[in-house]
Amino acid sequence: MALTPRQIEELKGLTARRRDSLVAELRRDAGRARDESFGALAGTTHDLGDESVAALLADLDQSELSRDLEELRGLEAARARIADGSYGVCADCGAEIEFERQRAAPGALRCVACQTRHEKTFAGPGRASL
Numbered sequence: 001m002a003l004t005p006r007q008i009e010e011l012k013g014l015t016a017r018r019r020d021s022l023v024a025e026l027r028r029d030a031g032r033a034r035d036e037s038f039g040a041l042a043g044t045t046h047d048l049g050d051e052s053v054a055a056l057l058a059d060l061d062q063s064e065l066s067r068d069l070e071e072l073r074g075l076e077a078a079r080a081r082i083a084d085g086s087y088g089v090c091a092d093c094g095a096e097i098e099f100e101r102q103r104a105a106p107g108a109l110r111c112v113a114c115q116t117r118h119e120k121t122f123a124g125p126g127r128a129s130l
């Protein structure tokens, strides 16, 4: 069941809004990171404990940042697929992705079955690859 033009319009609005809020969030994070490193440079207390905490926070920030960036890339790719008419089709098996799934995850590239398989295949360490 292909997506109707109306559903595509809805998903288009959804990805645009989600992208805008992600961009705003990233801008905020970038501004905060700048402030924090400036604060650290200007700071007077410089013992090892503080630096470890600062490094930990920086790491945390970066993993959140890269998650956001990844989602942003996914949304940009989704918008490109909407524009060229290939949106809503599973990248692996070519089946239609249900509207409800696309609405819940506008950047989704695969149908549920293929995504599950993909995640199992590319699961983290500790899994034997047979």
Ligand SMILES: [Zn+2]
Binding pocket: 090, 091, 092, 093, 094, 095, 110, 111, 112, 113, 114, 115
């Ligand atoms: Zn599929």
